[in-house]
Amino acid sequence: LTGAQDGSVRMFEWGHAQQITCFRSGGNSRVTRMRFNYQGNKFGIVDADGYISLYQTNWKCCPLTGTSPKPYLTWQCHNKTANDFVFISSSSLIATAGLSSDNRNICLWDTLVSPTNSLVHAFICHDSGATVLAYAPKHQLLVSGGRKGFTCIIDLRQKQQQQLLQSHDSPVKAIAVDPTEEYFVTGSAE
Numbered sequence: 001l002t003g004a005q006d007g008s009v010r011m012f013e014w015g016h017a018q019q020i021t022c023f024r025s026g027g028n029s030r031v032t033r034m035r036f037n038y039q040g041n042k043f044g045i046v047d048a049d050g051y052i053s054l055y056q057t058n059w060k061c062c063p064l065t066g067t068s069p070k071p072y073l074t075w076q077c078h079n080k081t082a083n084d085f086v087f088i089s090s091s092s093l094i095a096t097a098g099l100s101s102d103n104r105n106i107c108l109w110d111t112l113v114s115p116t117n118s119l120v121h122a123f124i125c126h127d128s129g130a131t132v133l134a135y136a137p138k139h140q141l142l143v144s145g146g147r148k149g150f151t152c153i154i155d156l157r158q159k160q161q162q163q164l165l166q167s168h169d170s171p172v173k174a175i176a177v178d179p180t181e182e183y184f185v186t187g188s189a190e
Helices: none
Strands: 009-011 021-024 031-036 042-047 051-056 073-076 081-088 093-099 106-110 119-123 130-136 141-146 150-155 160-166 172-177 184-188
Touching: 042 081, 042 093, 051 081, 093 130, 130 172, 141 172, 150 172
Parallel strands: 031 081, 081 130
Antiparallel strands: 009 021, 031 042, 042 051, 051 073, 081 093, 093 106, 106 119, 130 141, 141 150, 150 160, 172 184
């Protein structure tokens, strides 16, 4: 699965010289992150306009009409930009990271209810925007990085921020959690 500056999202398969489908054509907002859910039957994309779109990977394309697969859910999760997201547990719960004018830059969403009522909780922990997310399922922790180099640890059970750490002097661009969830590593723009 590839996402581009022109907003296009294309799927390729090993052994095929060309794409097998185009989920989103060019001329859209820049794709900032794409992720598959744990089961691999869904994926999502977030873009520079603050939108998230969720797709099924088991789409059925009609070769006669050339029908492209459409997202089963699209909504604006941040009013300035969306930088990252993670599927939480069953993939009906999603956490997003981005920049919103009200500083709700980490948000938890329930995709099973209408988009107008889907915001479960919003966290204000990166005043200039959240850039990246990682999820630790065993401990139900969300680890986020921000533009000013801070890393935030959120307990999803209690819906509370646990810690805020100054990890870098530049934006946090990557977070990885080890399989035992004993450690996490952050990488920055510098």
